[in-house]
Amino acid sequence: MSTTTTLQKPVSDDPATSAVDGKNEVGDVPGASSQPKAPVFPEGGWKAWLVVVGCWCTSFASFGIVNSFGVYETYYLNSYLHGPLTDRYGPMIVVWPFSLLLVVAMMLTSLCTKLYQFILCQGILLGLCCGLIFAPALAVIGQYFFKRRALAMSLASTGSPIGGIIYPIVLNNLLPKVGFGWAQRTCGFISLALLALAAVLIRPTGMKRKNKLFLLEAFKKPQYSFQVAALFMIVLGIWTPYFYIAEFGIDHGMDRGLAGYLFAMINAGSFAGRVGGGFLANALGQFNVITAAAYTSAILIFSWLAISHAGGIIALAVLFGATSGIIIALMMSTVAHTADHPSKIGTYLGQSTFVIGFASLAGTPITGALISQHGFTAGIIFSAAVIMAGAVLITFAPYFHAPEKLVA
Numbered sequence: 001m002s003t004t005t006t007l008q009k010p011v012s013d014d015p016a017t018s019a020v021d022g023k024n025e026v027g028d029v030p031g032a033s034s035q036p037k038a039p040v041f042p043e044g045g046w047k048a049w050l051v052v053v054g055c056w057c058t059s060f061a062s063f064g065i066v067n068s069f070g071v072y073e074t075y076y077l078n079s080y081l082h083g084p085l086t087d088r089y090g091p092m093i094v095v096w097p098f099s100l101l102l103v104v105a106m107m108l109t110s111l112c113t114k115l116y117q118f119i120l121c122q123g124i125l126l127g128l129c130c131g132l133i134f135a136p137a138l139a140v141i142g143q144y145f146f147k148r149r150a151l152a153m154s155l156a157s158t159g160s161p162i163g164g165i166i167y168p169i170v171l172n173n174l175l176p177k178v179g180f181g182w183a184q185r186t187c188g189f190i191s192l193a194l195l196a197l198a199a200v201l202i203r204p205t206g207m208k209r210k211n212k213l214f215l216l217e218a219f220k221k222p223q224y225s226f227q228v229a230a231l232f233m234i235v236l237g238i239w240t241p242y243f244y245i246a247e248f249g250i251d252h253g254m255d256r257g258l259a260g261y262l263f264a265m266i267n268a269g270s271f272a273g274r275v276g277g278g279f280l281a282n283a284l285g286q287f288n289v290i291t292a293a294a295y296t297s298a299i300l301i302f303s304w305l306a307i308s309h310a311g312g313i314i315a316l317a318v319l320f321g322a323t324s325g326i327i328i329a330l331m332m333s334t335v336a337h338t339a340d341h342p343s344k345i346g347t348y349l350g351q352s353t354f355v356i357g358f359a360s361l362a363g364t365p366i367t368g369a370l371i372s373q374h375g376f377t378a379g380i381i382f383s384a385a386v387i388m389a390g391a392v393l394i395t396f397a398p399y400f401h402a403p404e405k406l407v408a
Contacts (some may be wrong), residue, residue: 001174004186006145013288028247029316037157037323040268040343041143041144041145043144043147047203048145048152049152050203051137051144051201051202051296052156053143053256054198054200054202055156055202056155056158056159056277056280057138057157057159057194057195058099058133058134058194058202059134059159060160060162060163060194061099061102061129061159061195062129062133062134062191064160064162064163064164064166066165067180073313078200094132094136095132095136095144095198095202098128098129098132098133099133099195099199100131100195101129102126102130103127103188103192104185105129106126106186106188106191106383107124107184107188109121109184110181110184111166124225133355135154136346137198137202138153138336139345139347141156141347143345148282149245149333149337150281150282150330150333150338151279151281153275153278153329153333154274154278154281154330154333156276157332158271158275158329159314160274161267161269161271161274161321162264162267162271164263164264164269165264165267165271167262168260168264170183170186170190174186182289210288210374215347215348215351216351218339218344221338223397224335224338224348226393226396226397227334227338227352227397228351228355228356229393230294230390230391231335231352231356231390231394232355232358232359233359233389233390234297234327234394235360235363235390236359236363236366236383236390237363237367237385237387238363238383238387238392239324239360239363240267240301240327240363240367240379241266241301241317241321241324242334243302243323243364243367244367244371244376245253245262245266245313245316246259246263247259248260248313249310249358251376252308252309253394254310255310262283262313264276265317265321266318266320266321266395268318268319268321269317269319269321269322270328271322271325272321272325273293273321273322273323273324273325273326273329274325274329276322276328277293277325277326277329277330279348280332283308285393285398286330286337287334287398289330290334291394291395291398293323293324293327293330294366294387294391295388295391296323297327297387298384298387298388299384300319300320301380301383301384301387304380305377305380332349332353334397335349336348363386367382367383367407381407
């Protein structure tokens, strides 16, 4: 069933001929109609695709390092620890300073030796910068694409799993040779190069929104609120394999060296899922694809209960990486699709990620506590159950978004 809406009109591939420029603003203008003019989208062109490349760089440099945390966690345990600003002022006022601050956070992490230092530098400062870099960059893509928005955002998000592959390889190879400090600094220089490229490539359309800072009325839209609730539940459980599958493998007799590469395997699967998910969304409808991926992810986590050998663990890592990659790639695209004007996309994304972020913050510690107290079975059941609950909730979102487009 297709869920494509018809709010916008098709336009030329040339961004220079589109109406996406600095004049397309939404606000309280005396004498103007309260209904904003229907926006048009370039749907391609060199400038639009360079924005995708720039956003890919932010994805790699920000959430790529977040996806690598399993390597940091293992090292720390063994060694040291035995939205709204984008719409109003444009994305670069957020992306530029926090790109610099992210690199600072990575360099400061290289100097940390105590638990509170890692929490402040990597846990709080780095995490804050990651969200404040990637979300505004992703919102700019929403201003350039409508019909191909899911594909463009999916491709941009592939930087995260690629970073999740590259950073662990760099760390695992450099840690025994040059130590933690220079291994971390090397990752910081990689991030610096990518974020500098992103700062050059990401060019907003000039579309800004003048009125309210927040758009809380968005939560009155069932297609929006159902998605936020669904994604909250899904994110509560989706990171469990990313953090605990290697520990599970070692606990079940897997070679430690091989288990260390499970992080790369799950990110490789995530890369394939993000790319494939973008193309599938264009063909089948993004709501349909993300819903199917959510159900499949829950089933795969439930199947984890029956796995106890290395081959099954590797297969689970790759397959779950693929299905979770589809969800991660499309979740912001489907949320952005509910905005009635592209100048509102940044706020819609910011509000949703603020709520969903609490699930990301709580999900892994909850699972970790269940695993430490009751074993892997309890943690796996919790993760599978909340993802399944999210899948059920997100099933209803298309019915509110575009019911006239649904096919029985």
